[in-house]
Amino acid sequence: MSLSHNTQNPRSMRNLLREEIPLPAAVVYNSRLQHNLQWMQNFVNQRGVKLAPHGKTTMTPAFFRLQLAAGAWGMTIATPQQARVAAGAGATRVLMANQLVGRGNMQLVSALLVDYPQLELYCLIDSVENARQLGQFFAESRQNLKLLLEIGVPGGRTGCRDAAQVRALCEEIQHWPQLQLAGVETYEGLIHGECAEGRVTEHLQQVRDICLDLLTQEKFTTESVILSGAGSAWYDRVADIFVDHNEPRILPILRPGCYLTHDRGIYQQAQAAVMQRLERLEKTERFDGHYCPPEDLQSGLEIWAYVQSLPEPGMAILNFGKRDAAYDAGLPKPELHFRPGTDPAPRVADEAWQLTGIMDQHAMMKIPDDADIQVGDMLALSTSHPCLTFDKWRQILVIDDYFNVLEVADTCF
Amino acid sequence: MSLSHNTQNPRSMRNLLREEIPLPAAVVYNSRLQHNLQWMQNFVNQRGVKLAPHGKTTMTPAFFRLQLAAGAWGMTIATPQQARVAAGAGATRVLMANQLVGRGNMQLVSALLVDYPQLELYCLIDSVENARQLGQFFAESRQNLKLLLEIGVPGGRTGCRDAAQVRALCEEIQHWPQLQLAGVETYEGLIHGECAEGRVTEHLQQVRDICLDLLTQEKFTTESVILSGAGSAWYDRVADIFVDHNEPRILPILRPGCYLTHDRGIYQQAQAAVMQRLERLEKTERFDGHYCPPEDLQSGLEIWAYVQSLPEPGMAILNFGKRDAAYDAGLPKPELHFRPGTDPAPRVADEAWQLTGIMDQHAMMKIPDDADIQVGDMLALSTSHPCLTFDKWRQILVIDDYFNVLEVADTCF
Numbered sequence: 001m002s003l004s005h006n007t008q009n010p011r012s013m014r015n016l017l018r019e020e021i022p023l024p025a026a027v028v029y030n031s032r033l034q035h036n037l038q039w040m041q042n043f044v045n046q047r048g049v050k051l052a053p054h055g056k057t058t059m060t061p062a063f064f065r066l067q068l069a070a071g072a073w074g075m076t077i078a079t080p081q082q083a084r085v086a087a088g089a090g091a092t093r094v095l096m097a098n099q100l101v102g103r104g105n106m107q108l109v110s111a112l113l114v115d116y117p118q119l120e121l122y123c124l125i126d127s128v129e130n131a132r133q134l135g136q137f138f139a140e141s142r143q144n145l146k147l148l149l150e151i152g153v154p155g156g157r158t159g160c161r162d163a164a165q166v167r168a169l170c171e172e173i174q175h176w177p178q179l180q181l182a183g184v185e186t187y188e189g190l191i192h193g194e195c196a197e198g199r200v201t202e203h204l205q206q207v208r209d210i211c212l213d214l215l216t217q218e219k220f221t222t223e224s225v226i227l228s229g230a231g232s233a234w235y236d237r238v239a240d241i242f243v244d245h246n247e248p249r250i251l252p253i254l255r256p257g258c259y260l261t262h263d264r265g266i267y268q269q270a271q272a273a274v275m276q277r278l279e280r281l282e283k284t285e286r287f288d289g290h291y292c293p294p295e296d297l298q299s300g301l302e303i304w305a306y307v308q309s310l311p312e313p314g315m316a317i318l319n320f321g322k323r324d325a326a327y328d329a330g331l332p333k334p335e336l337h338f339r340p341g342t343d344p345a346p347r348v349a350d351e352a353w354q355l356t357g358i359m360d361q362h363a364m365m366k367i368p369d370d371a372d373i374q375v376g377d378m379l380a381l382s383t384s385h386p387c388l389t390f391d392k393w394r395q396i397l398v399i400d401d402y403f404n405v406l407e408v409a410d411t412c413f
Numbered sequence: 414m415s416l417s418h419n420t421q422n423p424r425s426m427r428n429l430l431r432e433e434i435p436l437p438a439a440v441v442y443n444s445r446l447q448h449n450l451q452w453m454q455n456f457v458n459q460r461g462v463k464l465a466p467h468g469k470t471t472m473t474p475a476f477f478r479l480q481l482a483a484g485a486w487g488m489t490i491a492t493p494q495q496a497r498v499a500a501g502a503g504a505t506r507v508l509m510a511n512q513l514v515g516r517g518n519m520q521l522v523s524a525l526l527v528d529y530p531q532l533e534l535y536c537l538i539d540s541v542e543n544a545r546q547l548g549q550f551f552a553e554s555r556q557n558l559k560l561l562l563e564i565g566v567p568g569g570r571t572g573c574r575d576a577a578q579v580r581a582l583c584e585e586i587q588h589w590p591q592l593q594l595a596g597v598e599t600y601e602g603l604i605h606g607e608c609a610e611g612r613v614t615e616h617l618q619q620v621r622d623i624c625l626d627l628l629t630q631e632k633f634t635t636e637s638v639i640l641s642g643a644g645s646a647w648y649d650r651v652a653d654i655f656v657d658h659n660e661p662r663i664l665p666i667l668r669p670g671c672y673l674t675h676d677r678g679i680y681q682q683a684q685a686a687v688m689q690r691l692e693r694l695e696k697t698e699r700f701d702g703h704y705c706p707p708e709d710l711q712s713g714l715e716i717w718a719y720v721q722s723l724p725e726p727g728m729a730i731l732n733f734g735k736r737d738a739a740y741d742a743g744l745p746k747p748e749l750h751f752r753p754g755t756d757p758a759p760r761v762a763d764e765a766w767q768l769t770g771i772m773d774q775h776a777m778m779k780i781p782d783d784a785d786i787q788v789g790d791m792l793a794l795s796t797s798h799p800c801l802t803f804d805k806w807r808q809i810l811v812i813d814d815y816f817n818v819l820e821v822a823d824t825c826f
Binding site: 161 | 432433434435436469491492493494511512514515516517518520521539540542543546565567568570571572573574719720721722723724725730732735736740741753772773774775777787788789791800801804805807826
């Protein structure tokens with residue numbers, strides 16, 4: 001499946017450089033999207049793991065459909081509302097990487113299971129109290145609910161912290177016939193700081209061993225046992241460790257989300273570390289040597305905006321802001337500069353042009369006093385991280401490499 | 414006009430405490446909304462200025478209609494898309510407190526003027542280049558465009574910085590018959606730090622004097638001359654200074670936006686300073702003494718969420734995050750705590766419960782080890798500032814004081 005409509009005459013498509021799009025706009029390069037899509041699918045295929053990309057990143061059903069068509073096992077999402085979007089986009093397996101808490105939310109899931117009887121939906125669980133609440137609700141609704149036991153990181157977020165919690169939780173789940181324990185889940189992305197790689201490795205090994213232990217104890221009520229981890233920073237380690245056992249019932253599932261558009265900030269850094277580890281791995285004798293892909297992920301999401309004002313020397317004001325772009329992992333970074341009606345094509349933005357501040361609807365950019373810049377010039381900016389840029393938009397423009405708009409993709413936040 | 418449907422049987426309305434709403438949800442208390450609405454309208458009425466509330470805060474047409482019905486002169490917005498929403502909500506005067514830059518954006522405004530022939534639309538201008546671009550575009554489209562000359566703050570954002578810029582800009586505007594200079598605008602909210610009040614006062618006096626000066630020079634092509642300023646922090650000073658002249662053609666217009674729902678963070682602080690200044694003013698002989706309203710603005714916007722996990726002592730995880738609430742002016746603050754099925758009514762949240770972190774879809778809350786809290790408990794949290802909470806939601810729930818949902822108001826971001 002492709003978003004590209006090659007039969008269309010480019011002149012009939014709206015073009016960014018011809019100023020046929022009001023700015024600011026959020027654009028995704030189709031070629032980079034397709035590249036990243038295939039890159040990650042190849043990776044999981046070669047590693048013998050399954051992919052349930054985290055859909056919360058884009059919440060764009062058109063992109064979910066691409067991910068599923070490329071071979072994803074299912075979709076990961078974070079909320080019951082997002083689960084419905086994933087099911088609507090054709091996912092038959094949906095992993096809600098979150099606890100299901102509260103009657104209103106349980107009702108959403110219950111209705112979803114009625115509307116999609118074939119849907120395999122998994123939720124996380126980490127407390128006896130939640131097991132009781134879910135057990136009661138789904139006993140009343142006479143529906144089965146598949147659960148993954150979450151193992152957390154001390155000082156991190158959700159998830160059981162010790163063996164006693166795991167034991168008590170498994171016992172409680174067994175009291176409720178509607179609750180089916182179907183696997184174990186973790187999110188290692190919460191481990192930061194010094195010696196992160198060692199601690200991530202240790203944590204993942206522990207999680208795998210808990211899963212193997214629960215298997216031995218026959219705690220799972222499903223034939224296939226899911227063992228899932230991985231954001232976009234450590235998916236290589238998760239793949240490595242979650243296939244390292246001799247238990248055929250275990251299905252290792254990775255859940256990266258940001259890889260699809262990637263970025264030029266925190267995920268570019270994280271991916272550089274992934275690539276280093278993959279190269280290191282290639283040099284060992286343990287693997288076949290084809291795990292390190294020849295090309296890397298590409299940054300494919302940009303905000304396009306206008307220079308709106310040049311009010312004083314050294315300062316440009318752009319017409320986008322916190323309502324248009326992520327700003328919590330560094331400010332957006334100018335990538336391209338284009339003067340409509342004058343330039344034949346965008347040029348790489350001067351490295352000296354740097355954002356110094358951002359407000360709701362404006363961004364401040366520092367420029368040299370003699371910068372070649374005018375009110376009405378366009379800038380394309382990369383942002384980090386992608387999740388918090390996507391959620392600012394109701395529509396994402398998918399463009400070709402000539403800046404023609406191939407498709408307007410609706411988001412469903 | 415009121416959002417309250419008093420004829421409805423409360424039992425037939427969905428209720429937050431009965432868990433009939435999936436959480437997280439963004440709610441606005443109708444009583445506080447109505448209070449704030451009337452508070453600000455009374456203020457401007459008494460001060461002899463007009464109100465064009467900044468609609469970008471809520472981007473909720475149902476609230477725009479309330480503001481207009483309460484007596485607002487028009488609506489302020491930040492973009493051409495927002496201008497269309499304001500016009501659609503019935504505003505006949507729309508002040509776009511922003512430069513109109515780029516063909517795609519000019520086309521949106523041009524189409525809007527065609528669709529709403531009675532609409533009085535004003536845009537800001539601060540550069541000769543932009544005047545040329547607008548002049549050319551609107552000469553081609555044969556439409557008139559009303560402009561307000563923006564005066565900026567040094568080191569701040571958009572707006573002319575000196576008399577030479579103002580002079581050159583006025584000259585350029587005069588070359589283009591379609592461009593109508595209709596007034597002067599500033600945003601004093603960019604002045605921060607030490608001696609802010611003195612610097613704000615001085616800046617506002619300068620802006621007023623520039624307007625008076627341009628009037629003397631007959632630079633305005635409209636009968637009525639707009640003199641506009643004010644976010645939600647200094648509107649009292651703007652009102653004070655922008656009426657302090659003897660020029661009947663001048664129409665002073667305030668543009669606060671956040672007052673409608675207020676907050677418990679930066680705008681609560683700013684409003685405390687406003688109230689102090691109003692009290693100080695009452696004690697002088699200059700005013701009649703009825704400018705200080707008996708009650709203050711009320712915080713009316715909350716995020717309701719569940720306690721999703723209590724994974725380790727001292728830590729609770731809530732099921733909302735950066736995608737649900739503002740987090741750039743302090744983290745959300747727990748206000749109410751409610752245990753569904755047990756508590757008769759929400760209690761004030763323990764002051765020791767404090768957010769320590771926020772991720773895309775989760776928040777971390779510090780609690781005492783012996784806190785009376787359970788998975789499945791509800792929390793209501795205030796946020797700051799409101800603009801960046803509103804834009805996370807496609808629907809806002811308007812509730813009565815018994816937590817019944819009176820109306821589901823669509824946002825138009």
